[in-house]
Amino acid sequence: MRREYNGGLIAFSRFFSSFASKSCSPESSIHCQFRLLYVACESLTTTHTFSWLLRQCIDGRSITGLKKIQTQMLKSGFPVEISGSKLVDASLKCGEIGYARQLFDGMRERHIVTWNSLIAYFIKHRRSKEAVEMYRLMITNNVLPDEYTLSSVFKAFSDLGLEKEARRSHGLAVILGLEVANVFVGSALVDMYVKFGKTREAKLVLDRVEEKDVVLITALIVGYSQKGEDTEAVKAFQSMLGEKVQPNEYTFASVLISCGNLKDIGNGKLIHGLIIKSGFESVLASQTSLLTMYLRCSLVDDSLRVFKCIEYPNQVTWTSLISGLVQNGREEMALSVFRNMMRDSIKPNSFTLSSALRGCSNLAMFEEGRQIHSIVSKYGFDKDKYAGSGLIDLYGKCGCSDMARLVFDTLSEVDIISLNTMIYSYAQNGFGHEAIELFERMIHLGLRPNDVTVLSVLLACNNSGLVEEGCAFFDSFRKDKIMLTNDHYACMVDMLGRAGRLEEAEMLITEVINPDLVLWRTLLSACKIHRKVELAEHITRKVLEIAPGDEGTLILMSNLYASTGKWNKVIEMKSVMKEMRLKKNPAMSWVEVDRETHTFMAGDLFLHPNSKEILETLEDLIRMAKDLGYVEDKSCVFQDMEETAKERALHQHSEKLAIAFSVWRNVGGNIRILKNLRVCVDCHSWIKIVSRVINREIICRDSKRFHHFRDGSCSCGDYW
DNA sequence: ATAGGGTTAG
Numbered sequence: 001m002r003r004e005y006n007g008g009l010i011a012f013s014r015f016f017s018s019f020a021s022k023s024c025s026p027e028s029s030i031h032c033q034f035r036l037l038y039v040a041c042e043s044l045t046t047t048h049t050f051s052w053l054l055r056q057c058i059d060g061r062s063i064t065g066l067k068k069i070q071t072q073m074l075k076s077g078f079p080v081e082i083s084g085s086k087l088v089d090a091s092l093k094c095g096e097i098g099y100a101r102q103l104f105d106g107m108r109e110r111h112i113v114t115w116n117s118l119i120a121y122f123i124k125h126r127r128s129k130e131a132v133e134m135y136r137l138m139i140t141n142n143v144l145p146d147e148y149t150l151s152s153v154f155k156a157f158s159d160l161g162l163e164k165e166a167r168r169s170h171g172l173a174v175i176l177g178l179e180v181a182n183v184f185v186g187s188a189l190v191d192m193y194v195k196f197g198k199t200r201e202a203k204l205v206l207d208r209v210e211e212k213d214v215v216l217i218t219a220l221i222v223g224y225s226q227k228g229e230d231t232e233a234v235k236a237f238q239s240m241l242g243e244k245v246q247p248n249e250y251t252f253a254s255v256l257i258s259c260g261n262l263k264d265i266g267n268g269k270l271i272h273g274l275i276i277k278s279g280f281e282s283v284l285a286s287q288t289s290l291l292t293m294y295l296r297c298s299l300v301d302d303s304l305r306v307f308k309c310i311e312y313p314n315q316v317t318w319t320s321l322i323s324g325l326v327q328n329g330r331e332e333m334a335l336s337v338f339r340n341m342m343r344d345s346i347k348p349n350s351f352t353l354s355s356a357l358r359g360c361s362n363l364a365m366f367e368e369g370r371q372i373h374s375i376v377s378k379y380g381f382d383k384d385k386y387a388g389s390g391l392i393d394l395y396g397k398c399g400c401s402d403m404a405r406l407v408f409d410t411l412s413e414v415d416i417i418s419l420n421t422m423i424y425s426y427a428q429n430g431f432g433h434e435a436i437e438l439f440e441r442m443i444h445l446g447l448r449p450n451d452v453t454v455l456s457v458l459l460a461c462n463n464s465g466l467v468e469e470g471c472a473f474f475d476s477f478r479k480d481k482i483m484l485t486n487d488h489y490a491c492m493v494d495m496l497g498r499a500g501r502l503e504e505a506e507m508l509i510t511e512v513i514n515p516d517l518v519l520w521r522t523l524l525s526a527c528k529i530h531r532k533v534e535l536a537e538h539i540t541r542k543v544l545e546i547a548p549g550d551e552g553t554l555i556l557m558s559n560l561y562a563s564t565g566k567w568n569k570v571i572e573m574k575s576v577m578k579e580m581r582l583k584k585n586p587a588m589s590w591v592e593v594d595r596e597t598h599t600f601m602a603g604d605l606f607l608h609p610n611s612k613e614i615l616e617t618l619e620d621l622i623r624m625a626k627d628l629g630y631v632e633d634k635s636c637v638f639q640d641m642e643e644t645a646k647e648r649a650l651h652q653h654s655e656k657l658a659i660a661f662s663v664w665r666n667v668g669g670n671i672r673i674l675k676n677l678r679v680c681v682d683c684h685s686w687i688k689i690v691s692r693v694i695n696r697e698i699i700c701r702d703s704k705r706f707h708h709f710r711d712g713s714c715s716c717g718d719y720w
Numbered sequence: 721a722t723a724g725g726g727t728t729a730g
Contacts, residue, residue, distance in 0.1 A: 051721085082721085085721065085722080086721065088721095088722095089721060089722070090721095092722095111721090111722095112722085113721055113722050114722085115722085116721095116722040116723080117721080117722050118722095119722085119723095120722060120723065121722095123723090146722090147723075148722050148723050149722085149723085150723085151723040151724055152722085152723055152724085154724090155724085182723090183724080184723050184724050185723085185724085186724085187723095187724040187725065188723080188724050188725095189724095190724090190725090191724070191725065194725095213724095214725080215724050215725045216724080216725080217725090218724095218725045218726075219724075219725045220725095221725090221726095222725060222726065225726095248725095248726095249726075249727090250725050250726040250727090251725080251726080252726085252727095253725095253726040253727050254725085254726055254727085256727090257726090257727080284727095285726070285727060286727095288727055288728085289726080289727060291727095292727070292728075315728080316727055316728050317727085317728085318728090319727095319728040319729085320727070320728045321728090322728085323728060323729065324728090349728080349729095350728095350729070350730095351728040351729045352728075352729085353729090354728095354729045354730055355728075355729060355730095357730090358729085358730075385730075386729050386730055387729090387730090388730085389729090389730040390729080390730060392730090393730070415730095417730050418730075420730090421730065
């Protein structure tokens, strides 16, 4: 009789659902189900039917239905303990935590499944605190946790950093014999120790688990690769194969990260083969991991080949490609990939945006970067620290530290990275006081400065001529036992050297355990500024002992001889360089106009389609600058030639060409140019005057810093 | 009836 009714019910339900799918809206379909439940609830008793009905409620997310079933269960004398856990589980699956909690609180006797379901729900929704509270309540109520409880709750411990309590529960798992016997408990433990950064203990747990499976071993591999113990990760993977445990896409993903970190292309390709052999070749996660691995190993073509085989790349796949291309210096391609992604209507996330922004800031692509800024806003990432730092970096590298600051001030959370980025932006642009102010705020917030902070602060002092402040900071960093690297020393050597305190600068180098070429070259360029030929010769001899024929040193020395008029020495140096087949890095400037980049090389305009117009504009600008007092500084010419030829050479320095081009194209607003070397004294004084002539700000990024030319003066205070 | 691992970033 009952069975018949149940069968009838199913048929009834089928009738309704087919009816619903054909002609009804989803709401009316659920309405039909309510009617159905109402009818059914009148006379039902079997466990089987209750389960079926609960399933219907879960599918229809119907709390009303649940309540009806509850009444019916009570009426029919269904064991309260069982019905309770069933109802709690069903309410949680309907997303009704409030009702579940209400049921839970009303129970006199609670089945362990009830506890487990609630804990699992909290874990699933990352409500770790409540999960742990529930677990504690369970213990105080003398309910002994089982394998289900433990395999869930460990995640909450690691999430909240409750290591002590976690170890106590681990002990419980050992006493109950679950650590060894239940692989779920074992993997949860491994995962937990991994999250605590304790890979050694994770491995000890793994070794004790009797029947090891993929998840267990993968959890350990993940731990190794996230901690940078990449060799261990690869070893664990190999031993997994030895134990005949079949890896899956999760396993491949983590071991491939380690291969990428190790640049272990041999194992990387081996795993690629394994992926094909075990049928994971068209699993998106595996494809993405392979793509990333190839990019980390700088095999851009291989990664593109993998990408082409992917039918539907997702957000992560696209992002991985974009960030990898940027890391390999293929910014242009990265940005075109980004545009393709947007065209395919794949939503970007903060990873995507910060990668694309880094592509822009590497090349100081202002317009492109601004467009990405509007995408950042469109998708609601204005307050995000990752996208935000990307924007700060972009604006900093485009010479707009005020815009960088606007972004910084909207961030919802200030952390060491965003602070460092902002301080560095100020430093590059010569806003020393602003940088120091932010640094003080950082200390006030209780954040410990790291090596990037130290470099940014020193650079800020250096670029603003704050020598005393810089020295004071340096001393305090030394006292605070902050690790100082060669870069930090190089910054100080530059600062002291440029201030003419060459002896102190040299002393500082002797303090360094392993002085590198950069340090010596820095001191050498200070010699060049102050025309200290003898000291420079002394240093050059020293450097050439460590690094015979060092290109940078020879060029600096040759330029020093040239600027002091020692032309025979210049010829000598040049012949040495020629013999060693060294070529000077040609000076280049570039400028972005209408999202197109135009590159200029000194004296080289013949190939430009508008050379005539550019030269005419340039002549006008030089004439007007001369009217306001510009005089050529011929010490900036490093070749021995006739005076008029020197003038001509000066007039065609790449930055002058780039500025003339921008003026001719009538670029609106500021003029923003970039240069691969440092700007020379002659161009510097010329650009100052031109900024007044055309009454516009000219921002020039050279290889070391920014110069903001406005109304006849420069932000660097003629100190660079 | 209730349970475990991964991919992209400054």
